[in-house]
Amino acid sequence: MASVAVDARNQAARRQRTLRQITTHTILIIGAIVAMFPFLWMVLTSLKTFQEYATQQFFPASPQWVNYATALTMAPFGRYLANTVFISVTTTALVLFTSCLAAYAFARMTFFGREVIFVIFLTTLMIPFEITMIPNFLTIRDLDWIDRYPALIFPFGASVFAIFLLRQFFAQIPSDYYDAAVLDGASHLRFLAAIVLPLSQPALVSVALFTFLGSWNSLLWPLIVTNSPEMRPIQVGLYTFINEASTNTHLLMAASVIAVAPILVLYFFAQKQFIEGISGSGLKG
Amino acid sequence: MQNIELQGARPQVRTTPQRMAGRRRYWRETMLAYLFLAPAAILLFVFSIRPLFYAFYMSLNTWSLRRGPVDFIGLANYQRLFQDDKFWSSLLVTFYYALFTIPVTLGIGLLVAYLLFQGVRGLSVYRTLYFLPFITSLVAASTVWATLFNPQSGFINKTLNALGLPAQKWLQEPNGVFQLAANNFGVRLPEWAAGPSLALVTIMIFVIWQRLGYDVVIYLAGLSNIPKELYEAARIDGADGWQLFRHITVPLLSPTIFFLIVISTIGALQAFTQIITMNQAAAQTKGGPLDTTMTTTIYLFRVFYGEAGPPNYSYATAIAFVLFLIILGLTLLQRWGSSRWVHYS
Numbered sequence: 001m002a003s004v005a006v007d008a009r010n011q012a013a014r015r016q017r018t019l020r021q022i023t024t025h026t027i028l029i030i031g032a033i034v035a036m037f038p039f040l041w042m043v044l045t046s047l048k049t050f051q052e053y054a055t056q057q058f059f060p061a062s063p064q065w066v067n068y069a070t071a072l073t074m075a076p077f078g079r080y081l082a083n084t085v086f087i088s089v090t091t092t093a094l095v096l097f098t099s100c101l102a103a104y105a106f107a108r109m110t111f112f113g114r115e116v117i118f119v120i121f122l123t124t125l126m127i128p129f130e131i132t133m134i135p136n137f138l139t140i141r142d143l144d145w146i147d148r149y150p151a152l153i154f155p156f157g158a159s160v161f162a163i164f165l166l167r168q169f170f171a172q173i174p175s176d177y178y179d180a181a182v183l184d185g186a187s188h189l190r191f192l193a194a195i196v197l198p199l200s201q202p203a204l205v206s207v208a209l210f211t212f213l214g215s216w217n218s219l220l221w222p223l224i225v226t227n228s229p230e231m232r233p234i235q236v237g238l239y240t241f242i243n244e245a246s247t248n249t250h251l252l253m254a255a256s257v258i259a260v261a262p263i264l265v266l267y268f269f270a271q272k273q274f275i276e277g278i279s280g281s282g283l284k285g
Numbered sequence: 286m287q288n289i290e291l292q293g294a295r296p297q298v299r300t301t302p303q304r305m306a307g308r309r310r311y312w313r314e315t316m317l318a319y320l321f322l323a324p325a326a327i328l329l330f331v332f333s334i335r336p337l338f339y340a341f342y343m344s345l346n347t348w349s350l351r352r353g354p355v356d357f358i359g360l361a362n363y364q365r366l367f368q369d370d371k372f373w374s375s376l377l378v379t380f381y382y383a384l385f386t387i388p389v390t391l392g393i394g395l396l397v398a399y400l401l402f403q404g405v406r407g408l409s410v411y412r413t414l415y416f417l418p419f420i421t422s423l424v425a426a427s428t429v430w431a432t433l434f435n436p437q438s439g440f441i442n443k444t445l446n447a448l449g450l451p452a453q454k455w456l457q458e459p460n461g462v463f464q465l466a467a468n469n470f471g472v473r474l475p476e477w478a479a480g481p482s483l484a485l486v487t488i489m490i491f492v493i494w495q496r497l498g499y500d501v502v503i504y505l506a507g508l509s510n511i512p513k514e515l516y517e518a519a520r521i522d523g524a525d526g527w528q529l530f531r532h533i534t535v536p537l538l539s540p541t542i543f544f545l546i547v548i549s550t551i552g553a554l555q556a557f558t559q560i561i562t563m564n565q566a567a568a569q570t571k572g573g574p575l576d577t578t579m580t581t582t583i584y585l586f587r588v589f590y591g592e593a594g595p596p597n598y599s600y601a602t603a604i605a606f607v608l609f610l611i612i613l614g615l616t617l618l619q620r621w622g623s624s625r626w627v628h629y630s
Binding site: 039041045098105110112114133138188216220234239243249253256264271274279 | 311312314315317318319321322324325326328329331332333334335336337339340343353396397400401403405411412413414415416417418420421422423424425426428429430432433435438440443494497498499502503505506551555557558561562565566582585586589598601602604605606608609612613
């Protein structure tokens, strides 16, 4: 008899748990649909004929891959993409180079003025883009870099955020490693290259991913310092294409797919690094 | 000598030759460190530190596009700002934007993160999906949303029609949302109570969609730092779900919430890309219908570009400085207020 009562109670508890699970999943699935719907809509629209879009047919009768070809003839998206890849990769490499060296100095070296210099570096995090934008535009103009690649790369070549993140990481490497390396006659640079960098891969990957992402997605600065279509990165290209495509929404959506697809592929392969990188970014303090 | 090497480079009290050697090493390491810092330091100086001071200098002079500074005018630009209606209305738009998007995103984000954290199956799939909008380019995502909200051919109006609800002008609607709601009852609200324009609210809806995943991921990281034992202990004491949430989750999550508020405020006060892109896609000017979506950053951009009168670099830098001071002030205020409600363990 007692066991029947326990069974009944267990069953009720289980039923309640199942009910809660269902409610939770329902809410989460609705959220996921809202999060995903614009992507679905973008891809579907990019495959419709103008007629199908205008009559608001939800699915295209047959996918119009030709829209992508048409978009590519209306604006040089290939060139935009190549520009963006070049700019993003170079910026990322430059940020990794400058940040690794600086972070190493702050983490592992003893030198005159270390604390003061570090505070100055950190203070620059406070300076908003709006303030530096106009003087930087003048600097770029004086260097005769308007409409040239360096204008899109060098202003973002140093990241205090990356330096800060890497410094935290480098500082955690046991100093025994350094002592041993010195006994073997290694210099700081050797130690950095042979020991510190390989041990810091997760931090380096997250710095690289977010620098790349930021560079790929930026609009305001490239809008200011590029004039000719040949120099536009993809975001500026897409932004100007909004006018060029006019009411041809199906072509505009094809162009949007072109602009986001590389990042979506990258995200697909490195989602863990993206999410862990973000999770670890701001929560130390 | 070996000994000193192992102790690191800080000079130590020793016999004179050793001390000299130590000091030499210290300065040698200092030179090397400066060499390591140089690439980053030069770029930061050229593109961050110098521009900060230069911008202030620019704001104190009239500026010629070709020849640079013309006349020293002191704080005249800042005085002009106080009488500039467009600047004040841009600040109002910016505050509407921040006051709506931040709490809503933080609230929904907390709900989603809390649900996900209850040991839901498929957590990582949900997290991946929710985070996707955040990594997507703002230009592309804004373009897509602007077409969803297209008054003639957009999905949203079509859905509203199917549900028997009235279609809206969305990004082309300059009227305030409270006024639009009051129209249903034939009430005319005073101008100050009309609220943000529907065009601005449309952009805000987009932003909530775009930012939510970021907040969820940060919340999840914060939640995973809360010790499980606390929940178990409280449950043994007979606390129910809401009490656990109210008395354990929220206080222990408060540093995370605080971090998100600070980061979101800074982001909201600098909103730019989504606004010009959505307005471009809705065939509106950069400030939206009747400038009702013109945030301070957009206004700054237009002054710089000469879309609101001739290009005025020095006035634009003055706007940037005031915006910076507002951001700084708000951040300090939040820090000061945080001592009342943020618990650091």
